[in-house]
Amino acid sequence: MNPMPLLRGEGLGKTYVTPVLSGVSFDLYAGEVLALTGENGAGKSTLSKIIAGLTEPTTGRLMLGETPYAPASRHEAERLGVRMVLQELGLVSTLTVAENLLLDHLPSRSGFIRRNELNELARRQMATIGLDYIDPRTPVGELGVGHQQMVEIARNLVGDCRLLILDEPTATLTSREIEHLFTQIAALKARGVGIIYISHRLDELAQIADRVMVLRDGRHIDTRPMPEMTQDDIVRLMVGRDVREELDRPRRPAGKEVLSVRGLSRGKAVQDVSLSLHAGEVLGVAGLVGAGRTELLRLIYGADHADAGDIFLDGSSTPAHISSPVSAVRQGIGLVTEDRKAQGLLLTQSIRVNTTLANMAAVFRKGWWQPASERQQVGALRDTLAIKAYSIEQPVGELSGGNQQKVIFARWLHRDCKVLLLDEPTRGVDIGARADIYAQMDKLAAAGKGLLMVSSDLRELMSVCDRIAVMSAGRLVSIFERGQWTQHNLLEAAFSGYLGTGNAQPEAGSQH
Amino acid sequence: MSDMTSKSVSPGFRSTLRGALGNYIGLVIALVAMVALFGSLSEYFFSVSTFVTIANDIPAIAIMAVGMTYVLIIAGIDLSVGSVMALAAAVAGIAMVQWQWPLYLAIFVAMGVGLLAGALNGIISVAWCLPAFIVTLGMLEIARGSAYIATGSRTQYIGGAIEWLSSPMLGGVSPAFIMAIAIVIGAHLVLTRSVFGRYMIGIGTNEEAMRLAGVDPRPIKVAVYAILGLMAGLAGIIQASRLEAADPNAGIGAELVVIASVVIGGTSLMGGRGSVISTFFGVLVISVLEAGLAQVGASEPTKRIITGCVIIVAVILDMYRERRRNRRS
Known part of the structure; x- marks a missing residue:
């Protein structure tokens, strides 16, 4: 391992209302895959957003090579070769694959796009991640979610890339696409790119990570070489207690x-x-x-x-x-939908409103609201399901994925x-x-x-x-x-x- | 700790009051500032005639703004209110002048016309999944044209039979004004306290989530447009009582004043958020501005420029307020 890290974080912390990240230090070396893992809300996203310039740390500092690194924006981070593939797709669905890939430097002559050159560049770019079977002239909106994700990744490989952050990149990919992705990651490693790989999927980490760094409640718990860790070890570090999977329950x-x-x-x-x-x-x-x-x-x-x-x-x-x-x-009959944000929740509304949605009769008498009764019913469900929130009036959009899902469960429990x-x-x-x-x-x-x-x-x-x-x-x-x-x-x-x-x-x- | 205690005890009157003041304080400050400004600029501003002008201006716009608040909350829009108001007034005018109907029947007919137009807006946009913008733009033309046909493009003079609605009674306020206040309060209660209100907010936030939670959004959307139509019908009567006539040209551009009032009150055009009380303050801001600028002798073009600036600034301020609120929570 090189003595000089590509990126070094020292005592990084971020506080919104409460601290979400505190005193996290780490090194990332060129040509390695550092897996970043932890429960939702452990601070993985916050840490990666700080590195990618999407948010600024409250405390601590970053060193990129030998120079202090404090990107004010994603754009500035990208200029320095630090790129992040976001979980949410940042593609323009009405534009073609090629246009999306080269959006900020479309090849043009006096303002007019040079189509052939554009499509050829895009084709080459897609080929590097094994997606040469996709026509670069296809509008992105016509692709499946998995392919869109691959286009998003390809876009970040355009131009100079020294450090790449992948946030749950495989969540929507097929195994064939995952294979391509892993091949591509190996190629990037060989080029000396440092990669931060965020994932819950422990079997994937075993395949591609060199070291694994575990966060819990915004704190750095441990960083160790991957071969020294079993999946059970990682889970124990993430949760802080033993989680047993009952594979043979009656x-x-x-x-x-x-x-x-x-x-x-x-x-x-x-x-x-x-x-x-x-x-x-x-x-x-x-x-x-x-x-x-x-x-x-x-x-x-x-x-x-x-x-x-x-x-x-x-x-x-x-x-x-x-x-x-x-x-x-x-x-x-009740349904917990696959896409809870788009189909399940009223994100800007409170836990209370979301919980009682399917059973208004229980909290309204003759069409009029019974506030005390509703608060009591929702409070009880919140306790039953251990929903973590400062109040039942907190908008569900601010909750972690797990707590959002619990709110939907609460809704159907309320409906019975x-x-x-x-x-x-x-x-x-x-x-x-x-x-x-x-x-x-x-x-x-x-x-x-x-x-x-x-x-x-x-x-x-x-x-x-x-x-x-x-x-x-x-x-x-x-x-x-x-x-x-x-x-x-x-x-x-x-x-x-x-x-x-x-x-x-x-x-x-x-x-x- | 404090969370524990506040959870077990229902929030007290004081915190409710603080919440209410917090919601409206910006608008109240803006109003007071405007009144103070105009009062210092014109010695005639603090006079009975100004008060009467404002009080007369308010009811028709306020009543339509209440309905528009509902429409914007479900992430809709209705551009036809001004025309529907004119059509309702025209039909009422014909009924009273040519058929010699009594006032209460004319009110009934006007509201029926408004209800029908609003329900059509809702049914057409829901049944064919059309953008409300387009459907109500069509209704704007249809209703205006119908108003011209009904009146033969001539103003129908109704006279004293309808005038009392807008004439000051005891204390100087008109029956129309009292009606508007009652509607604002009633609509506020429906929005914050009824199943219907909860469903409106839900539909404006995420219609698909509502559908999959087992709530059919379609009848609720139709009802919301129908309510606004009904309000436009009532506003038509009030407008006619101010003029003592049914003018087929009345209410041209009124939809924009109505939408502006609602937006100044902080209701989101994206749906899911809004308040009837705030809308009422928005109406007050617009009419105080209108009357004040007239008092200080601003020309019509100047008035329009200033009003336009106030609308934009109000929305920018509201955006900051919302951001601060989100950060606090």
């Missing part, structure tokens, strides 16, 4: 049928799916991205309309009429649904909050609710569910009982629908 006793789906179809996305869900069980739905899992939940919830098939509730022999989410909720549809309920949720959410699901099952849970994390499904249904290419291919499944046979089933067609799009989460 199956929950299942009661009577609460939901039954017969022959449900919608186009090619969902084809002839039948399953039944019982009171007191958690039924997992595994599958690759695009297998039709989210679409299935939306059909059951009435958010989309089925071409064919019936839904039966409470073991009734007459099909339930679920024409919209309104009627689904009225009949006791008998069937809860969960779409990736722990995506972007840190390990501590995840444990709280699993515990809550356990309680709901114990209280006789039926839970239908979609997840891309097979380990999660295997630890939480009583049965796992596997979807592949729109069809439900098999249902495994607890004890019958292995990671291998679940994955095999998930791929089965794509065999021979050559268009399998395996996703990140299935690769554990």
Whole structure:
């Protein structure tokens, strides 16, 4: 390892209302991948934003090589070769891939863009990350989220890059794209670029990180070479206590049928799916991205309309009429959406407002608000779910991902649904909050609710569910009982629908 | 510690009062400053006639601004209010002058016309998912044209039968003014205390999230536009009572004054945030400005330039206030 670090941080701290980062020191050497990990709210994002010039530290300083480094803006940081790929995409969806890649230095002659040169430059840039099969003339909005993420990464590799920060880059990538990304990271390392890699995915860190740095509650806990750490070590450092995954818990006793789906179809996305869900069980739905899992939940919830098939509730022999989410909720079904920010929450509104949204009758009498009663009900739910916030009046947009998800759980607890549809309920949720959410699901099952849970994390499904249904290419291919499944046979089933067609799009989460 | 105590006890009257003052203090200060400024510039400003002018100016705009606040809260817009007001007044004028209908029936008809126009705005934009801007722009033309046809493009003189609505009673305020105040208070309670109000704020914040939480946004949106139409109908009657006539040219550009008042009051054009009380202060700011500038002898062009500046400055100040509030929390 070089004696002179590429970037050195000394005693970095950041205080908004309370300190979110305090006294963090680290070294980053040229040509290494330093993994930055920790629970949500541990200070990873704040630290990386300071380095990328998006925010200024309250205390401490940075040295880039031998010179003090205090970028006032992202632009200034980029000029010095420090770049960050943001979690939120910063692409202009109506412009083409090529225009996005070269947005701040479009090749032009007297103000007019030189198309051919632009597209050729872009093509070369995309080729370096193995995406030469994407036409640079494609508008970005027509690409899938995974490809957009790759374009975002490619954009940051244009021009001088000495230090690259990747913030959860693989969250939306397919395994093939992840492979390309890792190859590209290796190439950057060889060029002497220092890389800070932020991720929850510990198996990825094992693959590409040289050293791993763990933050907890804004403090630096430890930095050690990756080979010296097991995944358990990292988790223990992140959480500060042992988190045991109960992979072989007993199956929950299942009661009577609460939901039954017969022959449900919608186009090619969902084809002839039948399953039944019982009171007191958690039924997992595994599958690759695009297998039709989210679409299935939306059909059951009435958010989309089925071409064919019936839904039966409470073991009734007459099909339930679920024409919209309104009627689904009225009949006791709730949905925790995949994209909680866009589809689940009113971000600028308080925890209180978000919690009682689906069950206004409980906090309004004859159409008029009962403030004391609402505060009491929401306060109780906040305590039950251990939602971390300074008050129930805090806007949910200010909460961490885990706490936001808990607010949505609180909403459906408040509504008291008998069937809860969960779409990736722990995506972007840190390990501590995840444990709280699993515990809550356990309680709901114990209280006789039926839970239908979609997840891309097979380990999660295997630890939480009583049965796992596997979807592949729109069809439900098999249902495994607890004890019958292995990671291998679940994955095999998930791929089965794509065999021979050559268009399998395996996703990140299935690769554990 | 303090969080624990405030959580178990319901927030006291004092903190509620502090919150209320905090919300309106900027607007109140601006109003007081304007009154002081105009008072020092013109010796006639503190007079009964100024007061009457302002009190007469307010009701029609205030009533429409209340409805517009709702529309902006659900992230909508309605450009047709001025025309709908004129159409409602025209129909009421015809009813009273040509058909000899009594006033209360004319009020009923005017409000019905407004309700119909507003409901159409809502139904069309919801059913075809059209931008409200376009639909209400169309309604602006349709209603204005209808007003001309109904009146034969001539002002209908109604006379004394309608005048009392805008004439000062005991204490110098008119029935219209009292009506406006009552509507402001009622609408404020609906917004802050009713299910309907909660749903409006939710829809303005994230319509899709509301739908997936099991709340159908469509009837609520239609109702909001219908309410604004109803308010425009009522404003038409009040406008007619001030002029003692139904003028088919009345209320041209009124939609802009109404939207400006709401925005000065701090309601967001992006939806999800707004207050009826603040809107009322916004209406006061505009009408005090109008009357004050007239008093100090400003020309019509100058008045318009100054009014324009006040609108922009008010929104900039509101933005800073909101930022400070966000930082504090």
